Amino acid sequence: MRVNDVMTQLEAKHPGESEYLQAVREVLVSIEDVYNQHPEFEKAGIIERIVEPDRVFTFRVPWVDDNGKVHVNIGYRVQFNGAIGPYKGGIRFHPSVSLSSLKFLGFEQTFKNALTTLPMGGGKGGSDFAPKGRSQAEIMRFCQSFVMELWRVIGPDTDVPAGDIGVGAREVGYMYGMYKKLAREHTGTFTGKGLSFGGSKLRPEATGFGALYFVQKMCDEFHIGLRGKTVAVSGFGNVAWGAVTKATELGAKVVTISGPDGYIYDEEGINTPEKIEYMLELRNSGEDIVAPYADEFPSAKFYPGKKPWECKVDIALPCAIQNELNLEDAKQLKSNGVILVAEVSNMGCTSEAVDFFTENEMLFAPGKAVNAGGVACSGLEMTQNAMHLSWDNDEVDRWLRQIMNNIHQQCAAYGKEGDYINYVKGANIAGFMKVADAMMAQGVV
Numbered sequence: 001m002r003v004n005d006v007m008t009q010l011e012a013k014h015p016g017e018s019e020y021l022q023a024v025r026e027v028l029v030s031i032e033d034v035y036n037q038h039p040e041f042e043k044a045g046i047i048e049r050i051v052e053p054d055r056v057f058t059f060r061v062p063w064v065d066d067n068g069k070v071h072v073n074i075g076y077r078v079q080f081n082g083a084i085g086p087y088k089g090g091i092r093f094h095p096s097v098s099l100s101s102l103k104f105l106g107f108e109q110t111f112k113n114a115l116t117t118l119p120m121g122g123g124k125g126g127s128d129f130a131p132k133g134r135s136q137a138e139i140m141r142f143c144q145s146f147v148m149e150l151w152r153v154i155g156p157d158t159d160v161p162a163g164d165i166g167v168g169a170r171e172v173g174y175m176y177g178m179y180k181k182l183a184r185e186h187t188g189t190f191t192g193k194g195l196s197f198g199g200s201k202l203r204p205e206a207t208g209f210g211a212l213y214f215v216q217k218m219c220d221e222f223h224i225g226l227r228g229k230t231v232a233v234s235g236f237g238n239v240a241w242g243a244v245t246k247a248t249e250l251g252a253k254v255v256t257i258s259g260p261d262g263y264i265y266d267e268e269g270i271n272t273p274e275k276i277e278y279m280l281e282l283r284n285s286g287e288d289i290v291a292p293y294a295d296e297f298p299s300a301k302f303y304p305g306k307k308p309w310e311c312k313v314d315i316a317l318p319c320a321i322q323n324e325l326n327l328e329d330a331k332q333l334k335s336n337g338v339i340l341v342a343e344v345s346n347m348g349c350t351s352e353a354v355d356f357f358t359e360n361e362m363l364f365a366p367g368k369a370v371n372a373g374g375v376a377c378s379g380l381e382m383t384q385n386a387m388h389l390s391w392d393n394d395e396v397d398r399w400l401r402q403i404m405n406n407i408h409q410q411c412a413a414y415g416k417e418g419d420y421i422n423y424v425k426g427a428n429i430a431g432f433m434k435v436a437d438a439m440m441a442q443g444v445v
């Protein structure tokens with residue numbers, strides 16, 4: 001396999017799908033050497049098959065707003081790869097949603113899910129619907145219309161969607177309610193459900209907690225004590241909240257959180273239940289600004305329009321949005337002596353920043369591995385639904401920790417380069433090998 005040849009063919013077939021093409025290239029570059037050591041993969045056309053989704057559904061989503069006006073959005077479900085289990089991946093409602101972005105996310109999800117060790121294939125779906133400013137009734141009608149079409153192609157052993165940007169517990173509830181009515185079954189064909197109807201304990205915390213379990217393993221591997229280390233976190237959303245909570249519990253000192261308006265630096269640390277709870281308050285306000293934290297807690301200072309990566313810290317954890325840490329930020333972190341960067345958001349670092357970290361042999365782990373605790377907990381929700389029982393916090397947490405340790409172990413096994421671990425390469429190869437092995441065993445389908 002030669003990456004450039006594969007990409008030339010793919011670009012000709014899917015012109016303009018830039019995010020999808022970028023994601024494919026990144027994975028192919030990582031796995032090229034290993035792939036070429038397996039002539040049986042080439043013979044079975046694994047690359048040609050793995051880069052194409054199993055199937056894609058697109059459909060019209062008509063809905064009526066509160067003034068009686070009819071709107072039409074496009075709905076999608078990309079069932080990317082079902083080699084190792086039912087398709088699993090979130091639903092995103094955002095104006096930027098396109099076939100290209102969902103194919104990129106479904107492709108990435110396939111390898112992330114493989115890393116969790118749970119039997120889940122990769123999928124992603126969504127719509128170009130913009131929930132911002134819509135009333136509760138409008139949101140409900142949109143979710144119902146979306147599922148009226150989607151329900152035919154999903155099911156507990158076929159395809160299990162979840163939330164993503166623009167889709168939280170409320171939207172999952174509305175979609176699951178309509179699914180249940182149409183399918184006439186209560187089998188948990190959505191994850192991220194409310195606790196009263198099949199949701200899992202710890203699901204809201206799972207991504208941030210899992211990320212810190214992964215960071216802890218990285219620290220252990222390189223004999224770094226996490227206790228007492230200073231940490232820069234970006235964002236103040238669900239994932240940032242989980243990460244700050246667990247980092248504090250493990251003895252680290254988180255000094256920043258951020259929003260689109262800038263970042264706050266709290267020299268005493270964001271380390272009391274009051275401060276951590278306040279993050280939830282900020283998020284629930286719907287204002288999407290972090291500045292009020294500094295008014296509430298005098299130990300904090302607000303830096304408008306700036307990013308937290310300019311602070312001198314030991315550990316950096318991007319937890320907000322894609323491409324939030326660029327090459328300049330990466331250089332700044334290095335000159336400030338940062339010892340570890342773990343991407344918790346999806347594609348939080350630009351590819352130039354990722355290349356800088358790996359070329360300089362800095363300790364860096366990609367979102368695919370670090371944030372996999374979220375989907376892993378969704379997998380545990382599926383297990384509990386199938387068993388018709390619900391586990392307590394300790395049980396879910398025990399599984400989560402075990403899964404994150406396992407992901408770390410796989411990354412280390414495939415990413416070892418002398419004394420260094422290239423976690424990007426390790427995560428890509430480990431995820432790919434598992435999916436490729438399953439595809440080999442199942443014939444050309």
Ligand SMILES: NC(=O)c1ccc[n+]([C@@H]2O[C@H](COP(=O)([O-])OP(=O)(O)OC[C@H]3O[C@@H](n4cnc5c(N)ncnc54)[C@H](O)[C@@H]3O)[C@@H](O)[C@H]2O)c1
Nearest residue numbers: 207235236237238239240259260319320321345346371374
């Ligand atoms: N929620 C999960 O379980 C989960 C799982 C895996 C990956 N992720 C990824 O983690 C990231 C965060 O997800 P979340 O669930 O916490 O979402 P969220 O909506 O709760 O939080 C997003 C945060 O990003 C901040 N933000 C948005 N635009 C910004 C900007 N331009 N500059 C700085 N900050 C900005 C927001 O203020 C908010 O604090 C996303 O990349 C998501 O895809 C989430």
